[in-house]
Amino acid sequence: LAKTTQPISMDSYEGQEVNITCSHNNIATNDYITWYQQFPSQGPRFIIQGYKTKVTNEVASLFIPADRKSSTLSLPRVSLSDTAVYYCLLISGTYKYIFGTGTRLKVLA
């Protein structure tokens, strides 16, 4: 199974742009890349998903280079409420949603 690698933790200040990079060297041709956010005492929540190039929605952007071996989640101008754990995962088939350990983002005032 493809595996993802992302930094364990990151700190940022309010108002800054935060980029979290995920490595997935063994991504398969049909795999999609998706990101989830998890606050304490809650289940993860979907943020964004993509296959290649760039995807943007109301909360984030996802950058995927041509070789697809990595992806970068970009959070524009973070606030304290963006403090959470962010998971990068590959969708390898209908049922296989494999979560790693995530990146713990702490936003400082």
Add this chain to the structure above:
Amino acid sequence: DVKVTQSSRYLVKRTGEKVFLECVQDMDHENMFWYRQDPGLGLRLIYFSYDVKMKEKGDIPEGYSVSREKKERFSLILESASTNQTSMYLCASKMGTRTEKLFFGSGTQLSVL
């Protein structure tokens, strides 16, 4: 709003007890999942179900079983609880197509003493 409801927020059980964790979704989703989450290990898939009465093992099924008698309900069963099953349990559901997103419940924190 979509909703995945887990019956208990906190549970305390004794070693050897049979434990039922219940999950209900109101979105008519075909697929339902049970994960456990432990510090430093992330989320690990225990079992999933793609239809009523259908189930598949995930990555860590040992010590667990599941039941899906109705489309909206997916139960996780610990036949004989052990202390190493103390964990946060998360239920999720999604539509049947491949790239649909997962919707999670708020989790059940189970402590086995």
